[in-house]
Amino acid sequence: MDHVPALQCTLCGETYDPEREIYTCPNHDGVSGILEVQYDYDVVLDRFDADLDGSIPSQWKYKPFLPVSADATPVTLGEGGTDLLAAETLSDRLGVETLVKDDGRNPTGVLKDRATSVSVTKATEDGVDVVTCASTGNAAASLAGYAGRADLECRIFVPGDAPEGKLAQPLTYGADVLAVEGSYDEAYDLSMAVTDEFGWYNRNAAINPFQVEGKRTVGHELAEQTRESVPDWVVFSMGDGCTIYGGWKGFREFHELDLVSETPKMLGVQADGARAIHDTFHDHDDVDDVADTLADSIAVGRPRNTLKACKALEQSGGTSVVVSDEQILEGERLLGHTEGIYAEPAGAAPVAGVRKARAEGIIDPDETVVIVVTGNGLKDTKSALRASGDPVSIPPELSSVVELFPDG
Template sequence: MSQEHMTALRCVHCGQRHPVDAVAYTCPHCGIEGILDVEYDYNEVAGTLTREALAARPLNQWRYEELLPLDARAERPALHVGMTPVYESPALARDVGLERLVLKDEGRNPTGSFKDRSSALAVMKAREAGRDTVACASAGNAAASLAGFAAVMGVRSVIFVPQRTPEPKLAQLLVTGARVLRVEGSYDDAYWLCQAACERYGWYNRNCAINPYLVEGKKTAGLELAEQLGARMTDWVAVSVGDGCTLAGIWKGLKEMKRLGLIERLPRMMGVQAAGAAPVAAAMETGALKPMEARTLADSIAVGWPRNWRKAVDAVRESGGCFVSVEDAEMLAAQGQLARRTGVFAEPAAAAALAGLVRAVREKRVDPAESATVVVTGHGLKDVRTAMQALEAPLDVAPRVEAMEALLARIG
């Protein structure tokens, strides 16, 4: 049923529309610049995607089947994806200097990150296309996510990771049986090698940078926010940005819910990049992408040559939002602040969204009377080594009460 609602694949570069069955990845006229966007017949969608219908559906991302590029009859992964919790945090709001602050905790997805939304879709699309192998290049989260969903769906996965990928993320890949190729170089080096491998061997390409269907999985977070917040939608939604498709996907989901009459107003989007890897923020100012060498401890957003930058820039402009760049030290500070105030442990790239919001309030780009949602895209256990850099060492003590008392008296 849902696949019948797709009408075209539109190139965000040249604007040309292509039949949904005619193009696999990018616009044939624009090459790698021709990122495609899936379009739907919203009049048809509105007939069945209603508040009443949603109230009776399972609390996962498949509840939005009319807005997903899949046959509704297709087998779905057994793992629960989506409808991650949102938390109101008055204490964190006071710290940041805002009237209201909400968290959406994507670390509660099966492999601990937002990327599960698109990986679940990727494996289903691969099976639909008759492919037995799915590949991707990733700094860690997309890789771990794909490996997990490929395993549960009985599909082979080949993962290209950069040399600096954290050990916990490598462990997730290896324990699920993925074929892991650690590339001697950066994420961009891994990306190009993955592209070449997919072309040579005919593997299904899970890279969101070129695969238009995967952003449709990411947009389900925006669809959920619209349902979860409803009339209390925040003024801002802050999202960390690497390639750009996460922010673009969330914005698309929010817009679709507004178009369907399921929310009354839209938030402004805030894209947050690491200062050492901020080509999308720069493109917002110049209108053109200038690739750079990524230098940041936040591996998940260490992208120097983002392919989906145009969608992210368009989303921020259309929403009247902004881009913010933050230093690594600001991310680590936000990581600790988030955990101490809410109990949510975010990896540095996820904490970047909070760090950006803090900076935006301080620079008066966000008014203290406004409200904001921070999307926490990945769990902190993904990169424990980096988190430990900003923390005090544990206190060693002998197993005697007297030793404990002496230690506590000394440290106060």
């Protein structure tokens, strides 16, 4: 990887060989020493076709920006290249011009496929046999799918209350799914322990430095798709914090390389029951490490990428908000009713976040907003039914329909 000179610690600045198998900086306790991939952008630009016409067949259009060898064969299922959709009806309801990037259209139904494709490609380059991660469900499904594609063994650690719909995917893909009798954070700690014990390749986005690099292709795509009219805001939900940072890093890179003229502000949205990044960014004295929200994909009590997430908010001139579970469900319902987009709760949280930011005067009515939907609603049908209600039961008689719809 001649375009990747080093991995650098975000805390102390120590650098490491990118070919070395290392997840975090050993100068710090636990996983606090998160590493950042450094690039030689002269080499990157020399290899990148900068014809930004909006045609994006997959995220691998940006392969020169990704931390894989130039001759690497990507492990891909066609991730990325998701459309940016105008949302006129939703715009009217939110009181601000809104576009939606629906990354629930990725192969396993989640934005995380961008990251998984890169990390599994790295794993195959390194010749590993087993990949692992902890997950509330989405990363588990994503890793299992790509491991199946690459013919790798996959072992997943999930909290015992993970939604059944999310566990069906990795099981179908052939993964060993281990339901830990505890929280996501406990499942995460166990996945780290077995990584140390067995040397399995760990996909956890919180600590694998190559994961966020795949996620940042959503920022590259948004920069290309909006280069004629860069939005004022891009909105992500936040769990561990690496997704919003990835989106910001990708967009920022294109600006610094003069591929786009400006950058948007980032709005991070957290559930009120899992708000550690929000509280840290706003300098609240009491940062609660308990996660209690139906939006399981962002139910993270101890985010490992708080530093990077706060950096994205600060550098972009953005901010964060928190929303209740009921507001998230209303956002899920609103997105479906107005635009026909089916999002899981974490994917719909940005809708609730925009509504709150409008009410608080954070987003002005003359601004433009891009909402990034990170996961498909089929991931959590139980929450979807809670948001929208049950079907109406009727007898098989015409009169019953006429009674319901007397005006036709």
